[in-house]
Amino acid sequence: MKQQETLVELKNICKSFDGKSVLNNLDLTIYNGEFLTILGPSGCGKTTTLRLIAGFEQADSGDILLQGKRINNIPANNREVHTVFQNYALFPHMTVFDNIAFGLKMHKVPKNEIKEKVMEVLRIVKLEEFIDRKPHQLSGGQQQRVALARALVNKPLVLLLDEPLSALDASLRLNMQKELKQLQHKLGITFVLVTHDREEALSMSDRVIVMNRGVIEQCGTPKNLYEEPNSIFVANFIGDVNVLNGEVLGFEDNLIKAKVEGRICSIKTKKELNIGDKFTLLLRPEDMRIEKLSEHPDTEGLMIGNIETKVYKGATLDTTIKLNNGTVIKASEFFDEEYEDFDYNMNEQVSVGWVSGWEVVLKDERA
C-alpha cells in the first residue's frame, strides 16, 4: 500500500442523545484518497459518526481534526466536507442544473465558471440530457447521480455517503456500487460510506470499520475482516459463520491438539492457550467439508451429525448438519468435476470437518 497521509482524525469522541450514549471514546483515522466504509447494525453510531464529521452534530467531548486542524467549532457550511444523503435531499423546486450549481453559487463562483463545472460533473455522472428536469421527474438511480454530482462539484476534501444505495433496487444497487468505486478511483476524493450492507462494504472499500454499540469492533481490509475476524460479532456481521466450541488437549510441535465438538484435531494459532482452556473456533460455511460415514467405520474422535436441510444453489450445494449435541453447522460445498453427482440424503449421518488452516481461533468470549 502507498504512503498514507491522514486526512480526518476523530479522537476520544463521546456523544449521547437524551442521556443515551451513542459514541463511546471513539478513535478513527481516515486516510487521504481512501474508500472507507463504516459498517454496523442500525443504532451502532455509524450515522452519528458521519454527522459529526459533516458538522450536523456536536461532539460532547473529543476532537475532530481535518488536515490536522480542529474543526469541532466550524459550522457545517464552512467545512470542506460534503454529504450524499440517504434520501438524496435534492431540492424539489430546483432543476438538476440548479441543484448541482447550488454549492458553487454559495461559494460565489462566477456564473460562466459555474456552468462549465456543472456540465463537467454532469458528464461524469452521465446525466447531461437531464439538466432541465426537476428531481421528481427522475428515476431513483438518476436522483442518486444528481445527489453525487451536487456533492462532488465543489471538490470536497471528503465525501460522506449515508447509506446512499439503500433506496435503490437490487440490480441497480450492484451497478451503482461499481460506478461509485470507479468514480472514487477516477476523482481520487476520499469517500466515507456508511452502510449496514456487508456486501456493499466488502465490494467497494479499501478499508472497512465494523462498529457496534458506539465502539469500533474491528478495522481492516475487506479480506482481512472476512478471513480473520477478531470477534464473533464481526464474523457474524461480515458473513455466515459457524461458531464451534473447543478445548485444548495438548501441544504438538507448533500446533494445538484440541477437541472441537467431539472432533480431535490439530489447530495452528498464535493465541496463547494452555491445556484445558476452552476456546471458540470460527469457520465459514465454505471452509467446511462433509464426508460420508462409509469412509469412516470408526466414529471415535469425529464430529458426527445428520443432514438437516440441503439447498441446491447452482455453483454450490448448501447444507445444514445437526450435530448430536444439537449444534447446527452450515456448509457450502462447490461442485467438483471429479464428483459430479455428489449429493446427500436427508437425515444421512455424516462426518463434518474443515480445510485445515482456514479456521480462526478466538479466546472464549464467555470466559
Add this chain to the structure above:
Amino acid sequence: MKERNLFHTVTIAVIVLWLLLFALIPNIIMFIVSFLEYDSQSFVKAVFTLENYKKFFTGAYFNIFLNSFKVAAIATFLCLIIGYPFAYILARSKSKYKGLMALLVVIPYWTSALIRTYAISYMLAANGLINTILIKIGIIDAPLSLLYTEGAVIFGFVYTLLPFMILPLYATIDKFDFRYIEAAQDLGASKLRTFYHIILPLTSPGIIAGTVLVFLPALGLFYIPSLLGGGKHIMVSNIIQEQFTSNVLQNWPLGSAASVLITVIMGIMIWAYYKSSKSFRTKVL
C-alpha cells in the same frame, strides 16, 4: 353494492343540489344583475350596461376600492410577518404539546367574531382600557384617538384573521423536510441564504394559502371597518352591504358589480395558489 350506490347517489345529489340552489344560481343572478341598470322603483331594469363597473374604476368608488386593497394588503402582510415565525417555531417544536399549542391559536375563535370586535372597540375607545391605563401610569395626559382610525381597522383585521394565516403556514412548514436545510448548509449556505433559497420557496404554498385566506376576508368583513372605522374608513365590503341593506341606496346592480369584482380577484388568487403548489407537488388546502 346496490345500497351503497344509492347512498352515494343520494349524498352527492344533495350536495350538488345544495350548491346549485344556494351558491351557483345566486352567483349567476348576481353576475347578471351587475350588468343591469339601477331602477329606484323595481330595484333593477333589464337593460344591459357597464355603468356599474365603470363606477369602480373612476372617482370616489375607485378610491374606496384602492384604499380597501391597501388596508387588506397591510393587514395580510402584518399577519404574515407575525404568523410565519410563530408557525415555524410551532412546527419545529419537538414538544408533546405541539398539537395543543396549535389548538390554542384557534380557541379565541370559539367566541363570536362580532362580540370580539365590539370588545376591541371598547378597549380602543377614548375612555377605554388602553387609554385609561396609559393615563393612570402617566405616559399620556389626554386620551389618544385610537378608535375610528385606519390603524384600528387594520388591528381588527390582523386580530381576527391571524389564525387563517398561521394554520396553513403551520401545515406546510410541518410537512417541510428539514433535511433540505442540512443539505443546503452542507453545500455551504449560511442560515440566511438557506432561508431565502430553500425554506421560503418550499413553504410558499402555505404563504399563498394564508395570504388568500386573510386577504379576501379582509376585503369582505364589513363589520370590522364599520365598528372600528366608525364609518370614516369605508371599504368595499361596506359599499356592498349598504347597497343591499340600506333603505336609501338599494342599488343592487352596483353592489353586485362590487361583489363580482371581489370574486374575480379571489379566482385569480386561487389560480395563482394552484399554480404555485403544483410546481412543488405539495398541497395545503
